[in-house]
Amino acid sequence: MTAPAPFGARLDDVVVRFGRQRRVTRDGGTFREDASTALDGASLTIRPGTITGVLGRNGAGKTTMLSLLAAYRRPTSGRVAVGAGDDPAAWEDPWENPWATSNVQLVSEGGGVQDDEKLRETLKYYADLRPHWDAEAAERLLDLFEISTRKKPNALSRGKRSAVGAVLGLASRAPLTIFDEVYLGMDAPTRYAFYDEILADYAAHPRTILLSSHLVEEVERLFEDVVVLDGGRVLLAETAEEMARRGFSLTGPTTAVERLAGDRKVLHRQQLGGTVQVTLEGAPDDGTRAAAREAGVELGHLPLQDLFVRLTDPAAHRATVAGRDADASRGARR
Numbered sequence: 001m002t003a004p005a006p007f008g009a010r011l012d013d014v015v016v017r018f019g020r021q022r023r024v025t026r027d028g029g030t031f032r033e034d035a036s037t038a039l040d041g042a043s044l045t046i047r048p049g050t051i052t053g054v055l056g057r058n059g060a061g062k063t064t065m066l067s068l069l070a071a072y073r074r075p076t077s078g079r080v081a082v083g084a085g086d087d088p089a090a091w092e093d094p095w096e097n098p099w100a101t102s103n104v105q106l107v108s109e110g111g112g113v114q115d116d117e118k119l120r121e122t123l124k125y126y127a128d129l130r131p132h133w134d135a136e137a138a139e140r141l142l143d144l145f146e147i148s149t150r151k152k153p154n155a156l157s158r159g160k161r162s163a164v165g166a167v168l169g170l171a172s173r174a175p176l177t178i179f180d181e182v183y184l185g186m187d188a189p190t191r192y193a194f195y196d197e198i199l200a201d202y203a204a205h206p207r208t209i210l211l212s213s214h215l216v217e218e219v220e221r222l223f224e225d226v227v228v229l230d231g232g233r234v235l236l237a238e239t240a241e242e243m244a245r246r247g248f249s250l251t252g253p254t255t256a257v258e259r260l261a262g263d264r265k266v267l268h269r270q271q272l273g274g275t276v277q278v279t280l281e282g283a284p285d286d287g288t289r290a291a292a293r294e295a296g297v298e299l300g301h302l303p304l305q306d307l308f309v310r311l312t313d314p315a316a317h318r319a320t321v322a323g324r325d326a327d328a329s330r331g332a333r334r
């Protein structure tokens, strides 16, 4: 079978509301109220043939968004589309669309397995369901994660169940493969093996992979694109390269770093004795680069975690290095 073309995905002004409830007014009348809004006018495009990180704090709407793409649910309003090619106008609504759903694989924590049957039955089911299923890859990965197909999933540990999800997602070779917090319960060596397998499999069989995770530091190296959701809205959707240009870090002697940082906004600050590392908003100009070299200050890339924390925290600490501490020292020098 020829390799399938990677899928793109798009959300246009998508709203998802859950749990309409009947409320009683003071005068005894009733009205219906939305209990929660999981997505609140979310719009974005996932480029075909990329690994895209989906980040957001608890309850931001990640699982809801990913479920829409796999047609596990319908939006309350707005449009969802998936499909091959670079023209989103040609993509299709995945809802009750067998062509779309057979090409989209969503793996959630502990999901996608038949609990009361041996794992080998689940594998047969996937082989029938997934047009691009690779049975050899599934076998190799199950060996790698030391999982026996003779076991029933409910007899597996939480980490092993997650590893089964990783296997199902990878071996599906689906043009749109979605891993929603699939790492839960996996120990660190297993997680790193999973990340390496994603990269190797993606290189050998290009497709579109969406990966949601709270372990931002661990997974950032995988991402070509990044989506950040917050309160049901898309806070940011851009390439990892564009994101990297949103900030930089300086590491070195405290006074030199403070001088170089000036009034820039601080995303993160870590003091180790006389050495400080600060993550700053914005791109370094040539002057800053030259001055850093001269002062023996190391200029580094922006850790995604710092930007993520900053972006999703409305009450973010807006201090600058030139703020509280440095102000005091400048005052003393005047």
Ligand SMILES: Nc1ncnc2c1ncn2[C@@H]1O[C@H](COP(=O)(O)OP(=O)(O)OP(=O)(O)O)[C@@H](O)[C@H]1O
Binding pocket: 018, 019, 036, 037, 038, 039, 056, 057, 058, 059, 060, 061, 062, 063, 064, 065
């Ligand atoms: N079936 C449901 N019924 C009612 N509310 C729901 C339902 N599913 C999700 N929600 C609500 O929608 C919002 C978004 O939930 P969602 O699970 O999409 O977030 P998430 O970003 O995946 O969170 P987490 O990182 O904690 O998994 C939350 O406020 C959640 O309580």
